[in-house]
Amino acid sequence: MSSLFAYTLLGLFTGAAYAIMASGLVLTYTTTRVFNIAHGAFGMLLSFVFWDFTQRQGVPTWLALILVLGVVAPAIGWFIQRFVTRGLGEGPVSVALVVTLGMLVALIGLAQQLWPPEPRALLPFYAGTSWNVGGTYVTAHQLITLLCAIAVAFGLYLLLSRTRIGTAMRASVDNPELLKLFGGKPDRVAALSWMIGISLAALGGILLAPVVLLDYYALTLLVINAYAAAMIGKLKSLPMTFAGAMILGILESYAVAYLPKDGILNSVRAVIPALFLFVIVVAMPQAQLRIGQVKGIVTAPLPTMRRSLGSGAGLLVVAFVLINAVAPNQVLLIGVAATYAIVMLSLVLLTGYGGHVSLAQFTFAGIGALTYAKLDEPNLFGLAVAALVAAGAGALVALPVLRLTGLYLALSTMAFAVLMDKVIFNADFAFKFNGTLAAQRLSILGMRIGSDTSYVWFMVLAFVVLALGLLLLRRGALGRLLIAMRDSPSACGTLGLDMRWFRVGLFALSAGIAGLAGGLFAGLRGTVGAADFLYFQSLLVLLLAVVFGATSVTGALLGGTALMLLPEFQASAPEMAGLLFVVIGVGAVLLGRDPNGLANYLFKLGRWTGGKVAPGLEGRLQGLLPRGGGAEPAATGDVVLEADVESTMVIEKVG
């Protein structure tokens, strides 16, 4: 009994820290409608800042706390609201999510730059001081955490109910437009809530860093804990959020105490927040259809079939030249780019056409790879099985959240990705802990595609075929339905469409495409393991897909290429990597203006040059290059890859 008391108490202390973090998340979300998926990442970065101040610069703890919570964090919050997230809340959920996702990735990159990996620890406050409470020891750090949570709760209560700006904050929860009409200043409200929100993320991070370790990823993932807690209060109610945080803390504490220390149940402890989140999401009531919303999204232009076929053929020719021109070790890189590009095609279907966000797309590729690796003598049928298993998993993820849309669906997929990454992929029936599986190359009609060059070319072919299929689908009835559903779900419902099952089907199809890419990837690499399919990879895939353009297959091609180049550049040409990061960052911020991504700017540029600069050039070019610019100069690998991308742009223009 006394151990139950001890673990409950322990859980309450962790829960208090979660509550601090979650309340910041709720505050920014309710007042600005931007769900900050980088909330945990801000907590992470500022914990590192706090560590830097106290351990490296020797600033006294109290002063460092004041500096971080009172100066650095609010300044960052103000800056973000002013220059990055302003006005995003009124746009589609996917854009706001991807912009904050961009911040998450950037913050991790920044932290790794400023504080390169080395063991460092943030000590608890007053380490060593503790008191005996009912037979269990309570440390000073735990007590401080609890006191902080109480102070935060009380402070927020005073702010929201006793001050003028607090009243404006509550008003902007319900209707920011109305607030503006009554002379309120939504921008000031938004800025204040971001400043407080980031401060609370920092405080939560600093309090939790001694517990979860000062780690780039562990602290970033705390956003799931905060989100799970906030979901109890439907992302609205602060008291319910506090209650949710306490329940989550206690559950985690019990899991540590009572779950067996070996076998698969041991790894479950790490994903308690994700599981908790699933349970709450499943129990959530049906989302009501919204009526009277903004419609008519300008999507990227849809090329004619002839032009698509020409571009596809052009890409195959370019790929052929490229594969035979580059160094043998770079051939595999082209295959990796093709893998990413196919996974991003699955996001073109789901996010670009369908308007749903998945933060688990590379996890589906992992499921496809796992299935593929388990087959002996994989052939086209086996590849189809890999795709089907991934599709089944996609349907399973979409099923519990059938009744929910937008943000809830997106964050459930993130919980799923973490679950797969930490538990399932490491299980004995899968890749095993730290293990890998060998995978064969694909056979077609009994012929194994043995050589790297032909295998990679086959992957490019798969990309082209899938891209053409997608464009065909977009042009047909299914494409019209997808657009109709995005423009007005209510109208689709009143016309008799059961959108829940349609959505499950869409998720399954998209996951299937990703699974296919995973299967091909396994065959390419020869060995695959859980480390190839970390949840973080899915975040990168979504980020780059949307930044480069999730509404066009060209965007998928560009995004896939960029995602392959990123780590290569980081290893061999850091200044190029920096440039690419800048492109991605600028692209993410530009999303607020044009959700069709960088590809659409290229289309516009293409039309502009085609129409204004060189009206006669088109005809001449067509005479020179009958099926698009296949004869691009092939120099060194990386540069030509860029040329490859550009030449397809030319093809789109010239067609």
Added chain:
Amino acid sequence: MALLEVDEVVVRFGGVTAVNEAAFTADRGSITGLIGPNGAGKTTCFNVITGLQKPTKGRIRYRDRDVTGWPVHKRARHGVGRTFQRLEAFGSLTVRDNVRVAQEIHGGPLAWFGRSRGGVDMLLDRVGILDYADERADSIPTGTARLLELARCLASDPQLLLLDEPSSGLDETETDAFGELLVELAGEGCAVLMVEHDMDLVMSVCNDIHVLDFGRIIASGTPAEIRADADVQRAYLGYSESDESAHDTSVMEVVTP
């Protein structure tokens, strides 16, 4: 037996009662008008009938079955069609594709592969917007978009047609043509239920009219009965009985946008 029966429906949003024990029916072959000042709960009634809004209390019966618990799409599949007051056209699609989508949803996956352009254009012609067929739905005038919503709704062969302020944005000639179309549709056996502010149109085409005020039905009857009803005058104009005589229904039109 009426095709649609709204039975003592109550809808509360927090402390506000939007619809308060509303009860009315709609019959095959007749046009029923639902009128009342802004905020009277008319659109909420439509949302309850189509399933977009759960009633706090009360039942919806349709074709002699209790459909209160049915989801939106199921009701639509059984012939409940509607248009929206705040437009819900598919803005990124062309006018023709808007109707085509409706046909494809109605026909199920098998219809996805057929060619049905003739039927679509016939519907566009019937509501009088064939000229706009190739334009994007977010670029056409409001009145035209309302007619598009009607054409889209007709593509799914509705038995009960709910029209939410269908004539706003139409000019006089267009409104007259629209009124004729409604009578024609009712003649084909459709039950039309219409929320409308244009009193001339309501009075000339409706068989029955129900007046909502603060969520409650304050009067029901034929156009002539409604025109003479003192409660209705009060609800619309805030007049007492003594000084109402000078005002006829055309004034209502002015007051309500």
